[in-house]
Amino acid sequence: MGSQDSRSEAVDFTTDIFNEPRQITVSDTYNPNVDVVLFDGGCSDLLKDIPSNSVDLVITSPPYNIGKKYEKKTSLASYLKDMEPVIAELIRVIAGTGSLCWQVGNYVQKGEVFPLDIYFYEIFKRFDLKLRNRIIWRFNHGLHCTKRFSGRYETILWFTKGDEYVFNLDPVRIPAKYPGKRHFKGPKKGQLSGNPLGKNPSDIWDIVKQDWEDEVWDIPNVKANHPEKTEHPCQFPVELVQRCVLALTDPEGVVLDPYGGVGSTIIGALQHNRKAIAAEQDLQYVTITRERIQRFAHGKLPLRPLGKPIHKPTGKERIAQLPLEWK
Ligand SMILES: C[S@@+](CC[C@H](N)C(=O)[O-])C[C@H]1O[C@@H](n2cnc3c(N)ncnc32)[C@H](O)[C@@H]1O
Numbered sequence: 001m002g003s004q005d006s007r008s009e010a011v012d013f014t015t016d017i018f019n020e021p022r023q024i025t026v027s028d029t030y031n032p033n034v035d036v037v038l039f040d041g042g043c044s045d046l047l048k049d050i051p052s053n054s055v056d057l058v059i060t061s062p063p064y065n066i067g068k069k070y071e072k073k074t075s076l077a078s079y080l081k082d083m084e085p086v087i088a089e090l091i092r093v094i095a096g097t098g099s100l101c102w103q104v105g106n107y108v109q110k111g112e113v114f115p116l117d118i119y120f121y122e123i124f125k126r127f128d129l130k131l132r133n134r135i136i137w138r139f140n141h142g143l144h145c146t147k148r149f150s151g152r153y154e155t156i157l158w159f160t161k162g163d164e165y166v167f168n169l170d171p172v173r174i175p176a177k178y179p180g181k182r183h184f185k186g187p188k189k190g191q192l193s194g195n196p197l198g199k200n201p202s203d204i205w206d207i208v209k210q211d212w213e214d215e216v217w218d219i220p221n222v223k224a225n226h227p228e229k230t231e232h233p234c235q236f237p238v239e240l241v242q243r244c245v246l247a248l249t250d251p252e253g254v255v256l257d258p259y260g261g262v263g264s265t266i267i268g269a270l271q272h273n274r275k276a277i278a279a280e281q282d283l284q285y286v287t288i289t290r291e292r293i294q295r296f297a298h299g300k301l302p303l304r305p306l307g308k309p310i311h312k313p314t315g316k317e318r319i320a321q322l323p324l325e326w327k
Contacts, residue, residue, distance in 0.1 A: 024270065024297050026290075036266055036276050036293060040286045043258035043279035047089040050277065055093045056166065056253035059244050059265050061103040061236050064116060076107055080119055086258060091127050093256065094161050099248040100129065103137070103236060105154040111147055117155045129159035132167075133203045137240065156205075156240075158248070166253075171246040173198030201243070228303060232262040232285055241268025242306050249274055263289030267296055267303070 025034040030049035039046040065079040074082075094100060102124070104116040117134065124131075138153040145151070176199045183193050228238060245255055245268050253274045257265035260278030262285050269276035270293075280286045295301040315321075 024293060026293060030277070034275075035270065037278070038260070038263070038266065038286065038289055038293070039277075039279040040281075040283060041279060042281050043086060044089065046277070046279040047086070047093065047258065050093045050256070052092050053095045053098075054254060055256045055277070056095055056098045056249040056274075057101065057244065057255045058090050058094060058099070058258070059101040059103070059241055059255060059268075060257045060259050061234065061261070062259050064105055065107055076109070076114055076119070079107070080123065083120075084123060087123060087127065090256075090258060091129065091161065096162050097165050098161050099132075099165060099244075100124070100157075100159045100161075101244045101248070102157045102159070103154060103240075104157075106151060113148070113151075115155075117157050121157060124157065124159050129161060130163065131157060131159050132165075133158045136204045138204065138206060156244075158244075166248055166250060168247050168250070169200060170197050172201055172243050174201045175199075205240070205243070228264075231288065235262055236264055238264050238268045238271070238303055239306055241265050242271060245269055245272050245274055260289060261285055263292050267292060267301065270296060271303075 024036060026036040026038055027034040028038055028040060030037055030039070030046060032051075032054070037046075062083065065073055065076070067073040090100065102117070102120055104120060107114040107116055121131065133156075135156040135158060136153050137156060142150060142152065173195065176194045179192075179194055179196075181193050183189050183191055228235065241255075241264055245253075249255060251273045255265060255269040255274050255276050257276070257278040260266065260280035263278060263280075266276040266278050266289060278289070280289065292301055296303075
């Protein structure tokens with residue numbers, strides 16, 4: 001659990017997005033003046049110390065109640081009920097122009113699927129949040145189901161607290177498929193129709209999980225080969241965090257992850273000069289997070305570069321070919 005004495009320390013920082021040396025200051029209790037608050041304990045204990053309206057973005061993947069080693073599986077109703085006080089606190093700490101990105105998949109009971117975002121949507125609406133996008137985050141690999149179609153996406157519910165909110169599209173534009181496309185009629189006929197910075201990435205993100213899984217699964221026995229992979233069973237890719245951070249906060253903004261895992265949110269925030277706050281109840285994951293911050297500070301944390309094109313198998317890989325036994 002988090003100690004009562006505030007422990008702050010500075011970590012040498014040798015590279016940031018501007019390649020200018022600086023330091024990362026880390027505290028294990030809430031402190032508005034450090035770069036990172038990393039709380040070793042339950043998020044409710046951290047949240048009560050965070051002032052109202054002080055956080056620009058909450059981005060998190062909460063426990064899904066599916067019996068992972070860090071959670072005790074309970075009924076869907078009691079799981080949702082237990083989440084409500086945390087949600088109330090999260091909404092209290094979010095600034096008026098701030099956002100919440102809630103990344104969830106399915107709760108499965110005796111083969112029946114309960115899409116968690118449907119249940120959470122209703123809770124967030126009761127708190128008067130406004131849904132701006134239901135982002136589909138799709139990937140190509142995972143468990144192969146035998147009695148239903150295999151699940152290949154999860155969702156991120158992006159809510160804002162109010163009608164005035166931060167949304168920066170330009171930093172997250174992606175290359176257009178046909179940048180040379182022109183208006184073919186009307187007053188703009190002949191002029192380029194796109195944006196030189198690229199197009200809106202839309203609400204379906206192939207992003208990295210596909211690539212992540214490809215790299216993980218296409219190289220048998222080298223599961224940990226993905227540059228970001230740690231021992232955590234449900235890490236989300238830093239690139240997913242980066243897209244939310246860049247679009248939904250301004251530089252120097254504050255990003256909070258109440259279910260911090262191995263610190264992917266912290267890393268995504270630091271990469272873009274934002275402050276980060278996270279709680280994690282499992283000491284093993286807190287330790288990995290601290291190591292990741294250290295390695296990041298020294299420019300030694302392997303990360304998949306933002307916007308790197310998704311890996312496409314050439315078909316020549318042994319694993320992509322029809323095995324002899326099936327010919
Ligand atoms: C789905 S994982 C998040 C993984 C994270 N997004 C990452 O990339 O590493 C949920 C995490 O929440 C932690 N957790 C569960 N209940 C918690 C609580 N009440 N307070 C803080 N952490 C909690 C679990 O130990 C687990 O690491």
